[in-house]
Each structure stands twice: as structure tokens, then as C-alpha cells.
């Protein structure tokens with residue numbers, strides 16, 4: 001699924017204390033392509049990723065993912081787009097503390113209308129596929145960091161998203177666990193010809209796991225916006 005941002009700007013805060021996180025970003029990522037977003041802290045990487053996944057809205061500019069013009073969607077349509085099309089993985093896992101592993105993975109399926117029994121079976125299957133079949137009923141505080149991130153990956157991928165957006169997914173993991181987590185994400189991307197945008201500080205990870213590196217500097221793209229660059 002193709003992702004396209006056209007002259008996207010994003011400012012936070014009110015007049016007088018305005019932070020311009022993105023200052024006119026245009027980028028295209030082809031269906032099935034894997035792109036890394038690199039840049040210094042504060043350069044706008046997470047802001048851009050959140051806009052591409054419909055977690056936030058731009059101040060101006062166009063965002064097109066597959067056939068959807070994200071900037072035109074209602075809140076309800078946006079929630080549907082996120083749950084059916086996008087899988088998010090965050091550095092800090094973002095699991096729901098009061099829910100078990102299986103309940104966390106079930107959550108994105110609630111919007112699909114599948115019956116609960118089927119959702120739970122799919123959640124169990126997804127956890128088994130990331131090697132957590134023995135941790136189904138554990139809550140996040142009963143899991144290690146690596147296990148938590150594998151639950152988060154199972155949750156992100158359970159609806160078979162055509163777009164995977166990962167924000168420093170291995171930032172809190174040791175190198176061996178980091179490799180396992182990246183392998184799970186990359187296997188999904190390959191198997192489903194999904195589009196991957198990976199935010200990272202790690203040049204080596206970017207080179208090993210993606211087809212193209214896009215660099216952000218102060219809210220603008222410095223290089224890599226087009227695949228011929």
C-alpha cells in the first residue's frame with residue numbers, strides 16, 4: 001500500500017509558543033517498500049510517523065495512504081483506518097497495564113466485528129507465533145521488556161496490516177532481543193508485502209532492515225524523499 005505525504009506541516013502549541021515540528025515534508029513510500037526515518041532528536045520523526053498512521057492530524061498538507069485521504073477522514077473513519085490498515089509498534093510498548101497479554105492482542109480486533117471466541121483464538125495464535133504461548137494470561141508488569149515488545153508486535157500485526165509503522169521498536173531492548181523483534185516485523189512485511197516505515201537512531205539497523213533511508217533535519221527532509229535519490 002503506497003504512502004504519500006504532500007507538503008505536510010505540523011505545529012504544536014499556541015501563537016507565541018509555537019513549535020514547528022514539520023515544515024513542509026513531502027515523501028512517497030511504495031507498497032511493499034521498507035523505509036527508515038533517521039534524524040536527530042526533535043527533528044520530527046515521531047511526528048511524521050504519527051501523521052502517516054492517522055494518530056494525529058497535520059496543520060496543513062495532504063496525507064494519502066492507499067485509497068484514503070487521511071486529512072479528509074472523520075474521527076470515526078480515522079479510527080477504522082488505523083485498526084484495519086496500520087500496525088504500530090512503539091519504543092515503550094504501550095500495552096494496557098490492566099489487561100493480560102491475550103486481551104492486549106485482542107483489542108485491535110474489537111473493531112472488526114469478529115466474535116469474541118474467534119478474536120481470542122486469533123490472539124492466542126498471534127502470541128504463539130511470537131513465542132509467547134506460555135505467557136497468554138500474564139499482565140505487562142509480569143513480562144520482561146522483550147516479552148512486552150513481542151506482545152506489542154503480536155498486537156500490531158494481528159489484523160494483518162498492509163502498513164507497519166515502528167517508532168524505535170528496539171530502543172529499549174538488548175541486541176539479541178532486538179534482532180528477534182525486528183525479524184518478527186520483517187517477516188510480516190515480507191509475507192504480506194506490507195509497507196514499513198521504521199523510525200530509528202541506529203544507522204546499522206536502518207541499513208540492515210530497510211531499502212531506503214530518509215533523513216529529517218529540523219522538520220524538513222534532507223535526503224532520501226524519492227527512491228531515485
Ligand SMILES: Nc1ncnc2c1ncn2[C@@H]1O[C@H](COP(=O)(O)OP(=O)(O)OP(=O)(O)O)[C@@H](O)[C@H]1O
Nearest residue numbers: 012013019021039040041042043044045046047048
Ligand atoms: N505534543 C507535543 N506538543 C508540543 N510539542 C511537541 C509535541 N510533540 C512533539 N513536539 C515537538 O516537536 C518537535 C519534533 O518532535 P518529534 O517527537 O517528532 O521528534 P523526533 O525526531 O521523533 O525526536 P526523538 O528522536 O527524540 O524521539 C520537537 O521539538 C518536540 O519538542
